[in-house]
Amino acid sequence: MSIKDKAYxxxxxxxxxxxxxxxxxxxxxxxxxxxxxxxxxxxxxxVDGYFCAGDAPGLGPLSMIDYMGLKVGHMDTTETGGSxxxxxxxxxxxxxxxxxxxxxxxxLAGRPRAEGIATGTAPRNYGAAAPDVQFEAPFAPAxxxxxxxxxxxxxxxxxxxxxQLAWIKVAASHHAQHNPHALLREVVTVEDVVHSPMIAxxxxxxxxxxxxxxxxxxxxxxxxVAKSLKRPPVRxxxxxxxxxxxxxxxxxxxxxxxVWSGPRAFAEAGVSPADIKYVSIYDSFTITVLMxxxxxxxxxxxxxxxxxxxxxxxxxxxxxxxxxxxGGLCNNHPGNRGSMTKVIEAVRQLRxxxxxxxxxxxxxxxxxxxxxxxxxxxxxxATLILExx
Numbered sequence: 001m002s003i004k005d006k007a008y009x010x011x012x013x014x015x016x017x018x019x020x021x022x023x024x025x026x027x028x029x030x031x032x033x034x035x036x037x038x039x040x041x042x043x044x045x046x047v048d049g050y051f052c053a054g055d056a057p058g059l060g061p062l063s064m065i066d067y068m069g070l071k072v073g074h075m076d077t078t079e080t081g082g083s084x085x086x087x088x089x090x091x092x093x094x095x096x097x098x099x100x101x102x103x104x105x106x107x108l109a110g111r112p113r114a115e116g117i118a119t120g121t122a123p124r125n126y127g128a129a130a131p132d133v134q135f136e137a138p139f140a141p142a143x144x145x146x147x148x149x150x151x152x153x154x155x156x157x158x159x160x161x162x163x164q165l166a167w168i169k170v171a172a173s174h175h176a177q178h179n180p181h182a183l184l185r186e187v188v189t190v191e192d193v194v195h196s197p198m199i200a201x202x203x204x205x206x207x208x209x210x211x212x213x214x215x216x217x218x219x220x221x222x223x224x225v226a227k228s229l230k231r232p233p234v235r236x237x238x239x240x241x242x243x244x245x246x247x248x249x250x251x252x253x254x255x256x257x258x259v260w261s262g263p264r265a266f267a268e269a270g271v272s273p274a275d276i277k278y279v280s281i282y283d284s285f286t287i288t289v290l291m292x293x294x295x296x297x298x299x300x301x302x303x304x305x306x307x308x309x310x311x312x313x314x315x316x317x318x319x320x321x322x323x324x325x326x327g328g329l330c331n332n333h334p335g336n337r338g339s340m341t342k343v344i345e346a347v348r349q350l351r352x353x354x355x356x357x358x359x360x361x362x363x364x365x366x367x368x369x370x371x372x373x374x375x376x377x378x379x380x381x382a383t384l385i386l387e388x389x
Contacts, residue, residue, distance in 0.1 A: 084108075170189060218347075286329070
């Protein structure tokens with residue numbers, strides 16, 4: 001079902017905390033929900049659809065709907081890791097178009113920093129029942145290792161350099177300096193990045209995202225609801241989602257599922273990469289951004305290093321501003337679900353509510369993209385195209 005012109009994002013809220021030892025996970029979910037409702041000018045009694053993923057505590061939607069006192073007729077618990085919330089926006093629009101709900105609330109929260117979770121370097125186990133665990137768990141794969149394999153292969157095949165990857169962190173840091181809530185606000189140089197400690201060759205510490213607590217929420221509403229509100233309308237015009245797996249061992253580490261999700265979103269929206277004024281790209285690592293930009297069609301495959309170099313992603317001077325809140329590389333990354341904040345910042349840009357120092361001029365068309373799982377093994381890609389009405 002096409003989502004084009006079927007729904008709007010009316011509320012967006014990012015939790016200001018980056019460290020929450022005094023808050024429960026459920027409390028964070030409730031606080032971001034309250035923030036999104038207030039941003040839209042709606043009350044919890046208006047919500048008739050609720051969306052969450054595996055970060056929601058207890059029985060997921062059942063526990064959170066009860067905790068927040070909601071009365072809904074539609075629920076969705078699609079779980080695809082870091083791309084879950086990009087997918088949820090599209091699924092909420094489909095539910096609205098099908099008449100299942102009119103005001104859909106989507107919440108995210110995480111406490112990995114307060115809980116001391118090494119989300120990038122600790123071995124990942126997605127459950128003993130997962131079919132891949134018995135074959136992969138003995139080798140103790142960690143997220144950083146899986147992404148480092150992609151970076152190493154990209155360097156080998158296309159000549160990408162550590163200095164080129166470093167420019168992605170540099171751009172994020174230029175934006176984060178204007179965000180009072182960002183965990184890392186210091187502007188860094190290419191030299192700072194390549195001389196930071198090696199985490200998983202060829203990825204350095206500054207090639208990796210931060211680890212924070214926090215969360216965010218979105219409200220996706222029917223067109224008639226959006227028109228009754230006083231907030232600047234942000235319309236959903238295109239969406240695409242796609243899994244990429246190991247394909248029975250025929251693995252190519254140089255591309256992501258964005259090669260499928262991106263064209264689907266562009267086709268539905270009726271636009272091309274050249275039309276996009278701003279991009280929010282999931283940035284668990286610098287290599288994630290570089291490969292995603294290639295796969296979405298912003299440059300040719302293998303030319304991502306040249307595309308991002310020399311400040312190309314810095315708002316105000318670069319050809320394609322990205323992650324103007326500082327992104328996961330500098331601002332926040334509550335768990336492995338960074339696509340929520342990607343959509344939130346895209347909404348800010350389209351509303352003209354980003355920080356004045358990073359606000360993109362005449363920003364009328366933006367793209368948000370999430371990656372969930374592991375770029376080096378199985379993952380899901382999700383792409384949204386949003387328009388300022």
